[in-house]
Amino acid sequence: MLITILLFALGFVLLIKGGDWFVDGAVGIAHRFQLPELLIGATVVSVGTTLPEVMVSCQAALQGNSGISYGNAIGSIICNTSLIAAITVAVKPGPVSTDSLKIPAGFFTLAAVIYLGIALFTGRFERWQGFMFLAIFIVYMILSVRSMKDHPEEETENEQTAETPIFKDILFLVLGAAAIAVGANLLVNNGTLIAQWLGVPDSVIGLTMIALGTSLPELITAITSLMKGHGALSLGNIIGANLFNIVLVSGAAISLSPFSIPAERTIAGINSSFVVDLPVVVLVMAILCLPTFISKKLSRWQGVLLLCIYAAFTVYQFLA
Numbered sequence: 307m308l309i310t311i312l313l314f315a316l317g318f319v320l321l322i323k324g325g326d327w328f329v330d331g332a333v334g335i336a337h338r339f340q341l342p343e344l345l346i347g348a349t350v351v352s353v354g355t356t357l358p359e360v361m362v363s364c365q366a367a368l369q370g371n372s373g374i375s376y377g378n379a380i381g382s383i384i385c386n387t388s389l390i391a392a393i394t395v396a397v398k399p400g401p402v403s404t405d406s407l408k409i410p411a412g413f414f415t416l417a418a419v420i421y422l423g424i425a426l427f428t429g430r431f432e433r434w435q436g437f438m439f440l441a442i443f444i445v446y447m448i449l450s451v452r453s454m455k456d457h458p459e460e461e462t463e464n465e466q467t468a469e470t471p472i473f474k475d476i477l478f479l480v481l482g483a484a485a486i487a488v489g490a491n492l493l494v495n496n497g498t499l500i501a502q503w504l505g506v507p508d509s510v511i512g513l514t515m516i517a518l519g520t521s522l523p524e525l526i527t528a529i530t531s532l533m534k535g536h537g538a539l540s541l542g543n544i545i546g547a548n549l550f551n552i553v554l555v556s557g558a559a560i561s562l563s564p565f566s567i568p569a570e571r572t573i574a575g576i577n578s579s580f581v582v583d584l585p586v587v588v589l590v591m592a593i594l595c596l597p598t599f600i601s602k603k604l605s606r607w608q609g610v611l612l613l614c615i616y617a618a619f620t621v622y623q624f625l626a
Contacts (some may be wrong), residue, residue: 307503310496317492324485325526331478338472342406356550360558361487367559375559376568379551380583386551387590388616390525391544395594396609402541404602409453411595413446414549418591421552422584429567429577436560443553486526541604548591586619 336346359382363375417439424435559565571578590612598604 307500310499310503313492314496314500317489317496320485320489321493321526322489324482324487324489325529326482327478328482328486331475331480331482334475335472335479338475342403356547356554359551359555361491363555363559364562367563367565370563375556375563375565376579379556379559380579380587382551382555383548383587384583384590384616384619386544386547387594388586388612388619391541391594392609392612392616393525393529394541394544394609395604396606396613399604399606399609401603402598404599406453407541407545407595407598409446409450410545410549411599413442414545414552414591417442417549417552418587421556422588425567425584426580429569431556431560431564431566433561433564436557436562436564439553439557440561443550443557446549446553545595582619582622586615590615 332346336342359378363378366375366378420438420442424431567577567579569577569579573581593608593612593615597608
């Protein structure tokens with residue numbers, strides 16, 4: 307058990323240090339090429355912090371466990387938005403460049419509509435649909451890069467022009483992504499063993515350790531970004547990660563092994579995913595994005611409301 311505890315602690319250290327390196331590398335690249343931090347967060351940073359979800363969902367798909375593949379993607383979107391983004395907004399609300407937000411938010415809306423439509427009307431995902439989601443991911447990345455070139459980051463008088471070597475920024479980015487992925491894996495696996503040793507039920511372990519564990523990279527990156535004063539990078543990372551949970555995480559899992567929507571729990575004879583999980587995904591993203599587009603800023607009330615929704619959703623999962 308001592309080794310398990312040490313590996314658990316190592317996971318935390320890797321997550322924290324990896325988040326620090328990853329943010330430094332991403333911000334360095336953004337400033338070097340005068341790219342908007344929000345779009346850097348919605349592309350490069352989001353891919354790195356979504357790696358744990360990709361690994362968990364693909365492994366579950368290959369093992370024929372559709373519940374984990376489906377629940378990991380949907381649960382991570384809810385956690386990212388109503389917990390991680392909520393903390394970011396509640397702690398440091400402020401103005402947002404809606405021009406930079408249009409591409410990630412627009413692609414998420416498109417992917418979510420397709421995903422929800424397939425889930426509600428067919429109840430099953432086929433392999434060609436997985437390939438379609440992966441194609442959307444590729445198109446998104448291409449358009450995001452083009453948008454970055456067309457809308458370079460505006461320089462301010464207070465910004466220092468000193469640059470680190472490009473290889474150092476890339477090295478920070480790669481090492482940060484690797485440390486985050488390994489750290490999340492160590493934290494989830496060894497945290498589960500510790501919980502089992504303490505006698506915590508398996509159902510509670512699944513709802514807490516795995517669901518929140520795979521979202522820890524987003525949480526660490528969001529907190530690190532806030533501490534370094536890069537709130538736009540944090541928000542872009544959350545929205546990008548949510549998009550990737552549909553087009554990359556689910557797309558990869560579906561392509562490897564098509565599956566039906568799990569129907570383990572029902573409400574009034576209806577699959578609870580259709581009544582609770584999927585509507586909550588739409589609700590929390592609407593609360594995060596719609597007021598932001600209207601007022602061109604993030605408000606503290608959004609973060610507080612999202613945190614309340616996450617608390618209610620978590621209580622429901624335990625009591626249902």
